Amino acid sequence: MSFVFAALALVGLALTVNAGRPLSARGRGGPRWVPALFTGELAPFHAAAQLGLAAGFSAVGWAGGWAGWAGLGATALSVAGLAAIQARAARAKGVMEQAASAVLGAPVRLPRLRLRRLLWPHPGRPAAVELAPGLSYGPGPAQVADRYRLRGQTSPAPALVQMHGGGWTGGKRGWQGRPLMHHLARAGWVVFDVEYGLSPRATFPGQLIDAKRVIAWVRANAAEHGVDPSFIAVTGGSAGGHLAALAALTGGDPAYQPGFEEADTSVQACVPVYGVHDLLAADGRPKWPYLATHVLKVTPEQDPEAWRRASPARCARPDRPPFLVVHGGADSLVSPDESRRLVAALRAAGGPPVGHAELPGATHGFDSIHSVRGERFVAGTAAVLEGLRARHRAGSEAKERPGGA
Incomplete structure (x- = not known):
């Protein structure tokens, strides 16, 4: 033996x-x-x-x-x-604090870890959070979202839209980013975990259109969902991080809003997590061949503009929301260079602040379970979103006062 x-x-x-x-x-x-x-x-x-x-x-x-x-x-x-x-x-704490401080422009100190949370890694839904599954935000069978919110909540609350990963061809809602979704729902946010059309049945930018459609739907039905329509944040991991970043960079772009061109699809914060932010390799070819055959269904030579507009790092602009860009430093599936390039492009373009957290030793999917790095990510992201929300509310209240700008 x-x-x-x-x-x-x-x-x-x-x-x-x-x-x-x-x-x-x-x-x-x-x-x-x-x-x-x-x-x-x-x-x-x-x-x-x-x-x-x-x-x-x-x-x-x-x-x-x-x-x-x-x-x-x-x-x-x-x-x-x-x-x-x-x-x-353990070094994730300092990394997240530094990134959160960069977004908020003020020192951020994360709370102590809760040992009880770490002893049960599975991210089950808290009893205080209610789930409304399979809400339709569009006419297609894939255009559904699960809504998480605090039981008994009545006052309008900020919203978070979560886009799942899966390489634009797979994946589903309910398996990624749950610790963050549950944390924010317990804190009073209304969270939407989104399903969207997948390739090869869907052709990009169909996935992005779905992301923008759900943002428009949340805002248009804010009263029904208990949402404050003036503050919606978007997040996602991997392909979902790509979609979150593009949604934040294309607010109000009618090219990606067929049939709802006049809808307000702006977001007030964006948190892409280990996202793919440039679909082209250094030599100008697709990073993965299936992107041309199954996702965009066109080659870069046939339509270079479509590939540029599908890559967040290539279409950074100053009129955008604040970004907190997070990636695992040991991610072998989607290189940390993807987020580094996006951060560099966003900062070069100017505009609101950008925080960048590259978590030491973390790999793809670290945000899906309760772990030291996962909990630091949740706490840092929540600090950023709560801070931005508080500033947004203060600014809105100042404008409403007599003599406000």
Whole structure:
């Protein structure tokens, strides 16, 4: 049985090495990012499991001989690596504070982590939050959204629109960004988790049109949903981060509002998370071939303007809302360079402030579970959105007073 122990210990060590490797050594994409996500974000659980395994095998005498010693050595190395991964995760606090401070122009200090939250990583819906599933915001079967809000809430509240990821061809609402959605709903926000048309059935910019359609729908039906129509924020991860950024950069653009050209689709804040912000590689070709064959259904040579307008980093403008751009520093599926390029373009174009948080050691999907990095992301994002909302309200009240501008 010592060979079984050694094999299990080596599997644990392999998971730790995969999660702790620097981005340059990981290669791009592939299946390795999924185990890296759950090992890296849940490092204390993995360490506890591996130590428990070693203790159990040792207690029954199944950790002897060279195989047993090899297993114990692998366990020791793995636990040490997991401790280093967790230490890196602790740096997320300072990174998020700095990014939030950049957006608000004032120092931001995040609250202490809640141990109880970290002990239950699964982001279940809080009892205080009610869910209204499958609300239609358009005529198509994919144009539906789930609404989260505090039970018994009656006063108008700010809204958050969440766009899921999935490479514009997959994914669904309800599996991404839930810790942030639940946190804001408990804080009194009204949150909409959005489904949209997917390629190849949909052709881009159909996905962006759906994002803008849901913003217009939320604003037009604000009274029904308990929303303050003057403050709507948009967020999303991966392809959803791309759509969130483009929605924020194309407010009121009639080209992306067929049939609702006059609707107000502006947003007051944007938080793209590990988004794809330039669909073209450095050589001018699509970053992934399927973008031309299944998503845009046209090549860059055939319609270069369509590809430019589909890339947030290539259409930055000063008349936009504040941005908080977040990415994992170890994301091997969507490179952190995507967010760096967007931030550089937004700042070069001028306009409202831009915060940039590149979380050390985080990979794709870190915002989907309760972890140290995930909780720091939620707290920092909430601080930014609440701060922007407070300033917006103060400005509106000042204008309403006699003599206000």
